[in-house]
Amino acid sequence: MKKVLLILFISISGLSISCKKSKADPAPGPGEIYGKWQLTETRNYGTEKGSGKYQKETGPAKYLTIDKSGKIEGLGLRQEVLSYKVVDSVKLEITYKDHPSPQIVSYTVNAKILELSPPCVEGCNFRFIRL
Numbered sequence: 001m002k003k004v005l006l007i008l009f010i011s012i013s014g015l016s017i018s019c020k021k022s023k024a025d026p027a028p029g030p031g032e033i034y035g036k037w038q039l040t041e042t043r044n045y046g047t048e049k050g051s052g053k054y055q056k057e058t059g060p061a062k063y064l065t066i067d068k069s070g071k072i073e074g075l076g077l078r079q080e081v082l083s084y085k086v087v088d089s090v091k092l093e094i095t096y097k098d099h100p101s102p103q104i105v106s107y108t109v110n111a112k113i114l115e116l117s118p119p120c121v122e123g124c125n126f127r128f129i130r131l
Contacts, residue, residue: 033109037064037128039076045123054127064128077118077126094118
């Protein structure tokens with residue numbers, strides 16, 4: 001009887017050790033901005049192309065990579081970006097390489113789409129998809 005219990009205990013212990021969950025980072029949640037994003041559409045107001053409707057992005061693909069540490073990189077906003085800070089649920093403070101002070105950028109995000117609205121004289125929006 002003791003041998004059977006010992007074998008059963010060893011078997012259950014072995015199974016529980018082999019079934020441990022991975023410690024890899026989980027996928028971002030539906031309202032999180034973290035991750036890699038590809039620019040797919042832009043919208044401009046007040047320019048010759050400025051119909052106020054989203055236009056498909058053409059040319060080489062542009063990306064933004066946003067990590068939890070505050071680092072942001074890529075040319076998805078048409079300028080080189082360096083860092084960001086979440087101000088609240090609808091605003092980010094983004095620091096650009098060639099701009100002297102951080103800019104407040106409005107945003108909306110869900111599981112698949114990120115929309116950014118930086119301060120533009122004529123008004124503009126950028127739409128990204130999560131990769």
